[in-house]
Amino acid sequence: MAELVISKLTETVLSHAIETISELVVQETGSLIGVKGRVKSLQTELRRMQCFLKDADRKQEQDERVRNWLAEVKDVAHEVEDVIEIFITKVSSSYVKVFHQFNLRNKINAIQAKINDIFKSAERYKIEFVTGDGTSSMAKLQQNLRRSCPDDDEDEEIIILEDSMEALKMQLTRMEDRLHIVSVVGMGGLGKTTLAKKVYNDVKQHFDCNAWVFVSQQYVACDILYEILVQIERETEREKLKNLNEHELVDRLKHDLKEKKYLVVLDDIWEIKAWDSIKKAFPNKNQGSKILFTTRNKEVALYADPLISPVELPFLTFNESWELLKRKAFQIDTFGKHGLSPEFEKLGKDMVKKCGGLPLAIVVLGGLLNTKNSIDEWKEVKRNVNAYLNKLQSGQLYEGVHGILALSYHDLPYYLKPCFLYLGCLLKDREIPRKTLIQLWIAEGFIQTPSKLDENETKLEDVAEQYLAELMDRCMVQASERNQLGFEGVKAYRMHDLMRNFCVCKARDENFFQIIQHDLDINMTGVGSPMHLSDATTIHSRRIALHVACDFERHNFPLPLRSLLCSDIDHFPVSSLRRKNFRLLRTLELGGISLKDKFKVLEEICKLIHLRYLGLRRTCISKLPNSVGNLQSLQTLDLRYNHVKLPRGISRLTRLMHLLTSAPLMLKYRGSPPRFDESQLRISGHMKLVSNVLMIRCDALFKLTNLQKLKILLRNKKEATTLLESPITKSSRLRYLDMKMEVYINDAAKDQEAAVFPSLMSLIPQCRFLHKLRLEGPIEEDLHDSSHHCFRSLPTSLTEVTLVCSHMNRHSMAVLEKLPNLRLLRLISDAYCDSEMVCSANGFPKLESLYLFKLRSLRGWRIEKDAMPSLKKLDLVKISQLKMIPEGLKFVTTLQSLDVTYMGPDFKHRLRVEGEDFYKVCHIPSILFSTPI
Template identity: 45%
Template sequence: MAEILALSRFTEAVLSHVVQRISDLLIHEISSLISVKDDVENLQSELRRMQCFLKSAYSMQEQDHQVRNLVAEVRNVACDIEDVIEIFIVKVDDSYFKARHLRNLRKEIDIINARIQSIFASRQNFGIEFVDQPGVLERQRSFRRTYPDDEDDVIGLDHSMMILKTRLLEEKDDSLRVVPIVGMGGLGKTTLAKKVYNDGDVKKHFHCCAWVFISQQYVLRDVLSEILIQVGFSQSQYARNDSEDLLEERKRKREILNTLEEDDLVDSIKDELQEKLYLVVLDDIWRRDDWDNVRKVFPRGVRGSKIVFTTRSKQVALYANPHDCAIEPPFLTPKWSWELLQRKACPRDLFGEFHWSQIERMGKEMVNKCGGLPLAIVVLGGLLRTKRSYDEWQKVQRDVNSYLNNHNHGVEDMLALSYHDLPYYLKPCFLYLGNFPEDSELPREELIQLWIAEGLTTESTTRRRTMEEIAEQYLGELIDRCMIQIVKRDYTGIGVKTCRVHHLLRDFCVSKAREDNFFEVIQQQEENIAAASSSSSTYQTHSRRIAVHPCCCLERRQMHPHLRSLMYFDVSLPSFQDIIRSGKLKLLRVLEFRFSRGTRKCKVPSEIGDLIHLRYLGLRNVGRVKLPSSIGNLRSLSTLNLRHNDEVVLPVEVLRLERLKHLLLPFNTSCSPHSSSYWATYMLSKPTQLQTLKYIRFGPLLLRNKITQSDLKNLRNLGVQFTSGEDVRLFLASPNFRFSMLRSLNMSLLSASAFPNLQPLSECVMLSKLFLDGKISDSQNLKFLPTSLTKLILRDSDISYDPVPVLEKLPSLRFLRLHNSYNGSEMVCGAQGFPRLETLQLFSLRNVTKWRLELGTAMPNLKRLCIKNMPELRIIPEELRYITTLKELMICDVLLYSQVLSWESHVESALSATREIREARREIREWKKLACSIGVLFLVYSIVYSIFVRK
């Protein structure tokens, strides 16, 4: 029954997508479909009838096999309808002889209609009646905006955490110590390691730390690069820009490392770690060979260095360290299990005292079925989290009893039950996560854009909401149900920046998607099996989506006439060009190519213009990308993501993309030389469609006229680079540019001139994020910053007056970075300043000697403070110790040798009430000895601690 329910709901999602797709085609491809408009609309009506049929199939409990086949046939018909219409559009677009294609289409439609009538006749054999169903948006319940926080829900690991922490801090011998954590999937190995890894005492004990994921399909050089990025490496032989921010610095490090061979990476790691006390965590090692491959790169290091790794295999743990017992997280006791379930699922005030005793009884019975496995409990909690009534809890209990009593597969059954409980519109969005390699960290914005391009979101019919807002809701619901983990939150500490799916949930996605023919993943095991079993002859597949993982490739003998989505995570330039030039993938909607290391140039073949159904095109990891003029033929393209390349050359035809919503480019973007004369005359076809436009240069050839003469009223994210203050003035003064919808604005001024009057920014009533890179000489300019700002970055501003008295009055500001932005000597924060600020970063304020906080309640919510490269700063405010919310303090590159003594005294004064300073003193003494030998010391000092408490 549960399998039929899941299949029916998944098929309903497919039907909903095809109905929406037909509506879309009837609007945007009406010139191609005008002759068959009535036939296509009839098919759309039949699909809506079948949606009602599926509603009845949910309740069928007999003849499961037959009903399952019938539901599968409904899905196949829907997919075939989509194929027939889209193939017809492609053929008509390529041909002057439309009559023959029209006759073929009508024959195909007649065949499909016969299949539909057969389905409706078959339903009577099962007694299935039509049931009207409300629209998707009416059935979507609101979900909580506060997501479950895994860091706050660690239960039953105190003893294991104490053992692990003790082993990490001890210094028994000179050899490199290995600490394995072993246990079955979902037991909490990663949670245990992460909790101790982030412990303040542990962070302070080691000179450097790194955390990397291994997984089953790891790429060794990617692991080595990630280790070097985290532990640091010498960049003295490379040119360096001191003004680059943290994200730019990380990106630049990765670009440097991509130029190195694997042996060079190994040597760099050994050089960096040989004289350091280091900690490296390797998450999810599967095999002995994997351990041998990674272990050989680590030197002995300073006495006390450690490697921690998690694994499901006791044999691997014993092999890596035969002398010590591996740490194994315990299964949760019934008491702990119930406590974890309560935190995830059921706030007591939701039910009241009348039902609470019964809710508690049901909850304890259900949680006992999880066998003390934390992941199973978390997933059950996510399922129950959406149930707001006693009756809904009763229904879940019946399902749990029925499903888990008849099976004996542990966590897999709980995952299946939670998947079955998903609303139909969430099922394909959840399964889609299996496309990505294991342990991938998925940026929220990119995931949402891919969901939309794949047609996995349903357009709003009752409220004025964008597809992006609906997709954001879907993501929120999946997080709320604990089906997706939050990896990084945004600058507010509330929203989602990146996310990940647990490897067991991902395995479920891959298996279920293969079963339902939703997508196919080509990874190392599958590739080896296919290579061994395939014949030499070509053959067709029914795959609609394919994801090719690193170290794999598409099988040349396979033909994919139904393919809609291709994601290639490690593609060579010849393979990419062969795929585009093949001419056999004209139904593609999504193309995402991540090129192999060392791809310096990529000239995209002109055949890309034949993919007229393409909605999403993403190319990354290339030195220079050049697009052909045929890119203008992609009339369905919604997202063009070229951001992650060094340089991009655009043809003027990109301005013809009528449905383009998101254009993401590197700053180093130029126009094709042969089309430069046309840029001044071409206009954006439909500028009102644009929502994201970053990063672009504002100049005579590229987008000066396009911005100032276009109505960009729906623009939400904008990043612009200017070469003169006059260009900034033209941009801000443009009568056609409307600021009312703008949420994020990045403006960089490259010249020595200053930003002109910024008064138009005060009209950006919805602006949340603002980045200004360039001089701000007018003392009044900062007063025009909108009060809606939650994130503000000022860089290279050359401000001569203290900006803090103005900035501290921004009522919603949560994140502030001042980077080489103030050349004065003193900063003063008022008594009531920065009421909501959580993160403060002060970088390269080289002339500041004094920073004062006036007595009062300044920065009452500050959690993170980072001070970097402020060589004249002699003291940090004593009042910081009274900010009880402060969790993280980082101070780097701040003092010369002559100031070490005063710094040591201040550290003791400010921190003695909150942390032991033994380690701080030890490091200072070491730096003093070094300073005596070299004369001048730039002290690099980091303190990470759990929380300040009142003295």
């Protein structure tokens, strides 16, 4: 069945080759004298070849010759990419261009001969030329891109067994006189992690601190301890923790936890010795602390705490299984309005009763059925899946699940297959950050903009977001972390370990990537015969995920390497980058590696001129070489958690979209001394600045009209006005704007009276896509006439507003509450300075979360009936003058959570059951009285 996917991957590879030629024609015109016609002719032939793929896809299952034909097309497409990029590399470093042009001409002739043979074979095998714009899947993608993003506001659609959940909650929240280890036990795919995550989120507020760590079979005690410490300490301590040995990590964690009530989850712990290696770090005191295991091995659970009975997950009943399948398989817009027809119900029940009550099998089957809208399509799925369902029914659970996973994979449209396989490259049992994944996909060339959509209106990031949404709909990935309230989407993803094993195995079969892990082997799935690195090894892949230090000099790479992703390794040999077959690297991730001979490594990296993604996060580098400007294809440069000085050469990175740093951004004027160490930065308008703070010339910054996120530190009103009148704030690309006045960061700043934001009238009508706005500093406003208030020009697209030290009055609130799409509002540290606040009837129509912190002047708050009709979460922190909750809160029936922190004993007493204000809040399901540590 592995052969059935060749055409899908071939389509993607062919598209990459055509794109590579297009870039060469546009950018290297001067180097193509005498060969440009041949290059363009080659591009035409590859486009013709694409039109044969759809018919070949239909015929390959019955004809091995067609499968071999598709493999030949894939090899030629790769060869085209290699030849073009080697030519670019040699031309860029040589004055003798004629020789390289002659060499390119000969290689194109050889490729052209192969293509002619391929076309003749297509004719012999009766593979037909099919025109059209793509598959129905691509058409569906186009429709999805034209409408708004999928609604991520709903909870994960899962079946949670109430008895198991309540038993687990009771064990975790019960006060005990010693540390208790509570366990959830069950086979893979039963939903242990899902249950634990649900309960963890429900009970973690009862503990002073909490942490969640994946353990797995390939655990390292230091890594587990480090991950726990990172979650319970400040982010700023991360670098110090990296330098601690195991004994020091144990002492540090024991010290941090000794006076606290803590909850730690050890997810997917396999062995007794894994617990023995870390248990001494957890104080056993009378604090009500708990540790939660999820494990397939009941022996591990009983060993850790013999006095506590594990929560053993049962298989789902038929009714529970059917309910889960319905949630996953039936699209509301297709079936919800008219109910479920008897035919669909019969087919669904016939399939689900053979799933053996295994949630993973049901969820994946539901994801497969979710894309099928007709009875015929469901019947076809049933025919294809029946053999695997029979295995499930007979107790061959893992074999049955693997077969269903394979069918779900083969059903993916061609553009999703490489994206799915790529997930297996990333480290097992780690969450996959959404933004990083999207940047890697784009660098690899996996994201294609549908041809019928206007490229000026559709960004590659939007297409990638839709790809992720499709993989979630098909239950191929899971959301592991959502943004606040879920309305901003998913922050990170994870794969079930059985899904990942399948993914890695399939990628091995296709030579899509190769994982090097464990000390002496290359192991794809955790099973089978390893290939020992102690012997010379030939690695037949263009992508490598390196999870253990490796001497590349001992091994043969017959194919040019495109991606090298390193994680959890101690060092990286600089000599590897000098190898010929590493010169075409597009993606290089070295995050977390302490580089030896740092500058030499960086100089070698700067010779890899095809790099599109370079990850140097936490590598302890302090300076980039000026030759970084050679990386003119670079799209993402991750320098976070390094104290790094940027050279002038960075101004040549004209395609840079994501510059990730941890330093502040401040405008630099011609002739002015630098505020920080960073040199001036000149970059053209493709760049996206993310959580970065750098010295930057005004004229350079104002050219960046494609910025999606801008975070900037300003000195005074004049500088703020200059920014607000610049092309950046008039750009339709800007999604997030964060502006701070330096006077509120640096007490020694001069000209404090001028450190105010001007009227925002000049900012915003053009920023129709601005979603988030954060302002730190006072805002100039008309105290007498709210009709001229500067907020009146804010874009209606805003969903999130955070104001710090803004000194607003009641007129400001009257304007803010009219924003039609505002869903999150934070007012922090005297952002509001009137003594009374009013939330008017019908004001804040979509507001879901309101956070009020340290508003020292606020004495009274009035909420009118029908105000904030969508509010779900309210946080009140350190509002010392506010003595009681507003009367009108009783009308806000949508409120789910009220969190009261440092509000004084009288305020809190009034809200308790016996208090005089309890009637105002008795409808709220969760009321928390928090006191931060």
